[in-house]
Amino acid sequence: MSTNPTRPMKFAYWVPNVSGGLVVSRIPQRTEWNLDYNVLLAQTAEKAGFEYALTQIRFAGSYSAEYQHDSLIFSAGILAKTEKIKIITAILPGIDHPAVVAKRGATADQIFGGRWAINVVSGWNRREFDMLGVQWLEHDERYSRSREFVEILRGSWSQDHFSYVGKYWTLKDYPLRPKPLALPGRPMPEIFQGGNSLAAQKMAAAVSDWYFMNGNTLEGHKEQIDHVAKLAAANGRALRFGANAFVIARETEQEAWDELERIVQSADATAVSDFQEAVKEAGLATAEKKGMWSSATTRDLVQYNEGFKTNLIGTPEQIAERIYSLRRVGVDLVLCGFLHFQEELRFFGERVVPLVRELESAGGAREPAIPAALISPLGGTHISHS
Numbered sequence: 473m474s475t476n477p478t479r480p481m482k483f484a485y486w487v488p489n490v491s492g493g494l495v496v497s498r499i500p501q502r503t504e505w506n507l508d509y510n511v512l513l514a515q516t517a518e519k520a521g522f523e524y525a526l527t528q529i530r531f532a533g534s535y536s537a538e539y540q541h542d543s544l545i546f547s548a549g550i551l552a553k554t555e556k557i558k559i560i561t562a563i564l565p566g567i568d569h570p571a572v573v574a575k576r577g578a579t580a581d582q583i584f585g586g587r588w589a590i591n592v593v594s595g596w597n598r599r600e601f602d603m604l605g606v607q608w609l610e611h612d613e614r615y616s617r618s619r620e621f622v623e624i625l626r627g628s629w630s631q632d633h634f635s636y637v638g639k640y641w642t643l644k645d646y647p648l649r650p651k652p653l654a655l656p657g658r659p660m661p662e663i664f665q666g667g668n669s670l671a672a673q674k675m676a677a678a679v680s681d682w683y684f685m686n687g688n689t690l691e692g693h694k695e696q697i698d699h700v701a702k703l704a705a706a707n708g709r710a711l712r713f714g715a716n717a718f719v720i721a722r723e724t725e726q727e728a729w730d731e732l733e734r735i736v737q738s739a740d741a742t743a744v745s746d747f748q749e750a751v752k753e754a755g756l757a758t759a760e761k762k763g764m765w766s767s768a769t770t771r772d773l774v775q776y777n778e779g780f781k782t783n784l785i786g787t788p789e790q791i792a793e794r795i796y797s798l799r800r801v802g803v804d805l806v807l808c809g810f811l812h813f814q815e816e817l818r819f820f821g822e823r824v825v826p827l828v829r830e831l832e833s834a835g836g837a838r839e840p841a842i843p844a845a846l847i848s849p850l851g852g853t854h855i856s857h858s
């Protein structure tokens with residue numbers, strides 16, 4: 473078990489590999505979705521204290537995101553021109569085959585020094601599946617399929633001749649070579665997971681390394697963390713938690729809130745309402761009617777992962793305090809979105825991250841107890857807290 477008492481908050485950002493930025497708004501944005509822009513952004517981010525960047529996977533524009541680069545190829549493009557940052561590639565089970573992703577991921581991990589990770593998303597946009605002729609499963613079944621997907625990744629990455637008989641995929645003697653790199657404390661690429669319904673939570677507790685949450689209040693994040701951590705402990709596992717936030721850091725609180733108001737006032741109302749309709753296939757389609765977007769207002773959805781709710785909006789000092797509060801309820805990573813990515817990400821690195829580090833060193837002793845690192849019953853995933 474690793475016991476670093478300070479356990480600093482980790483930072484990630486959304487890779488703008490789709491057009492339109494992170495808000496469904498007509499407000500002018502100085503954010504581009506091409507590779508050159510993204511390489512510079514990643515180079516800025518790795519100097520600014522960001523450890524990860526998360527790509528998005530989409531096959532059609534619905535609400536904004538009219539153009540979408542492939543998540544895996546785009547990840548490789550960024551990895552090739554950076555040195556430290558880890559790229560988390562979003563993948564959709566069903567549209568992608570797990571053994572093929574296991575191979576591509578292993579190659580990316582080998583080439584780029586163990587800096588590749590995956591975000592397994594289970595899908596909410598039925599139109600994409602219908603468009604590609606891939607069977608659309610009902611909500612909880614999509615998570616059963618994703619669970620198999622992760623079991624196959626772990627099996628292929630850890631066994632010499634991997635065989636698997638599942639409901640969705642069967643593998644016979646798959647000798648994946650080379651395996652991904654085995655690094656100290658990271659025997660294979662980290663597996664992140666999107667989706668916040670009960671089915672998503674059970675899946676995360678059983679097979680994922682990380683559980684990503686949509687934007688939420690501090691209490692909302694705490695509630696989910698406590699619940700998912702308890703489910704994981706019942707499986708003899710521990711996992712980490714990432715929270716989404718749309719950051720608006722300005723010199724004064726008033727400037728930050730004025731910016732938010734401009735974003736919301738310029739919202740593309742038709743696109744937001746189309747999105748609101750499409751996401752009824754997510755948490756609202758479950759028996760509990762809980763999950764991502766299930767309680768989102770129209771205003772919340774202007775940032776399509778509800779990032780305003782996390783309230784990282786204000787001065788650098790206010791934002792740092794709120795990040796420290798998130799850390800204290802068990803959030804391990806803040807996933808940041810920005811309006812003007814390049815300049816705002818740099819400002820965040822220069823002005824917010826150092827304040828978070830100060831708060832952490834001053835209050836380190838008050839941190840919550842560190843759970844024991846545990847061995848996953850599935851693939852031998854060692855979850856260490858560094």
Ligand SMILES: Cc1cc2nc3c(=O)[nH]c(=O)nc-3n(C[C@H](O)[C@H](O)[C@H](O)COP(=O)(O)O)c2cc1C
Pocket residue numbers: 527528529530562591592593594595596597665666667668669670671672684685686716753754755756762763764765777807
């Ligand atoms: C941080 C994060 C990133 C996500 N990225 C994507 C993505 O790139 N593409 C996609 O189709 N869904 C993405 N999702 C959606 C979820 O994976 C999931 O399919 C959906 O929200 C349904 O969640 P539910 O379990 O709450 O119903 C993401 C979710 C989160 C929290």
